[in-house]
Amino acid sequence: MIWAAVLIGSAVAYTLKALGFVVPERMLDKPLVAQLVAMFPIALLSALLAVVTVADGMAVVIDARVAAVAAAAVALMLRAPFLVVVVVGAATAAFIRVF
Amino acid sequence: MTASQSPDDTRRGVVVEAVTIGATTGAYGVSFGALSITSGLSVWQTMALSALMFTGASQFAMVSVLAGGGSAAAAIASSGLLGLRNLFYGLRIRQILQPSPALSLPAAHLTIDESTAMALAHYDRPTPRPALAFWSTGASVFVLWNLGSLVGALGADSIGDPTRWGLDAAVPAAFLALLWPQITDRRLLQVAVTAAVVGIALTPVLSPGLPVLCAALVPFLFLRRTS
Numbered sequence: 001m002i003w004a005a006v007l008i009g010s011a012v013a014y015t016l017k018a019l020g021f022v023v024p025e026r027m028l029d030k031p032l033v034a035q036l037v038a039m040f041p042i043a044l045l046s047a048l049l050a051v052v053t054v055a056d057g058m059a060v061v062i063d064a065r066v067a068a069v070a071a072a073a074v075a076l077m078l079r080a081p082f083l084v085v086v087v088v089g090a091a092t093a094a095f096i097r098v099f
Numbered sequence: 100m101t102a103s104q105s106p107d108d109t110r111r112g113v114v115v116e117a118v119t120i121g122a123t124t125g126a127y128g129v130s131f132g133a134l135s136i137t138s139g140l141s142v143w144q145t146m147a148l149s150a151l152m153f154t155g156a157s158q159f160a161m162v163s164v165l166a167g168g169g170s171a172a173a174a175i176a177s178s179g180l181l182g183l184r185n186l187f188y189g190l191r192i193r194q195i196l197q198p199s200p201a202l203s204l205p206a207a208h209l210t211i212d213e214s215t216a217m218a219l220a221h222y223d224r225p226t227p228r229p230a231l232a233f234w235s236t237g238a239s240v241f242v243l244w245n246l247g248s249l250v251g252a253l254g255a256d257s258i259g260d261p262t263r264w265g266l267d268a269a270v271p272a273a274f275l276a277l278l279w280p281q282i283t284d285r286r287l288l289q290v291a292v293t294a295a296v297v298g299i300a301l302t303p304v305l306s307p308g309l310p311v312l313c314a315a316l317v318p319f320l321f322l323r324r325t326s
Contacts, residue, residue, distance in 0.1 A: 005171035006144050009161050010151035012175060013182040017154075018207040020189015021198075028190060031325035037194065039290050039318035040187040042281055045216050046291035047298030047314030049274040052267075055302045055310075068268030069275055076279050082107050082116045086123070089272025093265035 064096040108226040113217075114235050120213050120273055121239030124155070125247035126266050131158055132251020138166030142252045149248035153241060154211050156181040156308050181308040187315055188215040195222055195229050209237025216277035223283060286321055293317050 028037055053065050072089040080088065107116060128149065135145040140162060148158045157178035164174040189210045195218060198206045218233035282288050294314035301310035 001171050002140055002144055002165060005161060005165060005174040006140070006147050007151070008171070009157070009175045009178045010148065012179040013152045013154050013157055013185070014208060016179065016182045017185040017189055017210045018204075020186045020191075020210065021193045021203045021207050023190060028194065032322055035322055035325075036318050037187075037190045039287070039321065040315055041191050041215055041219055042278070042287055043290050043294035043314045043317040044184050044187060044311060045212065045219075045274060045278055046294040047311045047317075048212060049271050049278060050295035051298045051302060051311055052274070053271040054299055055307070057307065058303050060299060060302050064265070065268045065271060068265065069271045072272035072275050076276060081112070082273075082276050083119055085276040086119060086269050086273045089275075090265035090269040093262075093268030095265075097262075097265070 064093040067096055068093040108221070108224055108228070110228065110231060113221060113228050113231050117217065117232065117235035117239045120217065120236055121243040123266060123269050123273060124213060124240045125243030127155065127270075128244040128247020129251035131155065131162075131244075132248040132253070134159070134166075134251075135162045135248070136252050136254070138162040140165065142249075145248055145252040146245065149245045152178070152182075153208060153244070154182050154185055155244070156311075160308055177306075177308075180312065184212075184312055184315065185210050188212075191215070192218055192233065195219070196233060206233070206237075209233070209241060211237070211240065212274075213237075213240050216274060219281050220277040220279075222281075224280065286323070290317055290321050293320065 028034060049069075053069050054060050054062065056063075068089040071092040072085050075085045075088045107113070131149070132145055135148065135158075136142070140148075148161065152158050152161070160181050161174045161178040164177050165171075169177075189207060192206065192210055192215060193203070196206065214233050214237040217236040218229040221227060221232035222229040278291065282291055294317045297314050297317055298310045301313055304310075305313070
């Protein structure tokens, strides 16, 4: 039973990923569709960023992660490179949790 | 938010970012491997999920449903729903990378949050490297996520607590860094902020994963009539 879930679930996951690659390009060239396709990943990634910052299961929690993201934002405004931004975020959370 | 030449734009810089993201993801892979075993899956079933399903949120959803005594059908449905966002990513990735039909098969498998965010972050730059960003991130996450899953499944979950060293905060920090260069105009900023608000507002109401998926409706609010 578990194997069935694992294998069918994996086939479903791959099918969904692949569908994005096989939609006829003519359909995506329509101006309104093109706008949507460009905005989808930004909306999804922004929501994901927000949710991993404050969600704890189904609860919304303001904790060290929020401070970490704020610190990362400051680093980005100062044009810090990617690695520095990530380390600033992690270090901020780790530092706050020590106290 | 401005496009500026930075060390991140060199080939080496892109690969360093990809490996950093892979390492963070790998730590979550350890958590996934441990949870999967606790949920009653075997090591082989756990590894099959990480290698074949290869999309974290769906994998967590599947083992959680199975652990709670849910049917295979329920597990497939909830993991499938969470995998739906990869379809939206695929549309954009195909547009940007224009992969050949043969390359589309592995590209689809590697189309996840991290690889998409990297490809887009390196698309609109003075030195655009979306293909390198996509493939190196996809490969790095694939290898380290699977390695992490194996370590966790074999029982070494004590080293994999993502909150240690603030790794749980490294994830949103990395996504912020990848999203930042993509917000090139006012409308995209509005889309991003609205989507974030929708995600947070729905978190207490919908089961995990669905609030993010609902943010896919936000772009419809910001469509502009084209001449």
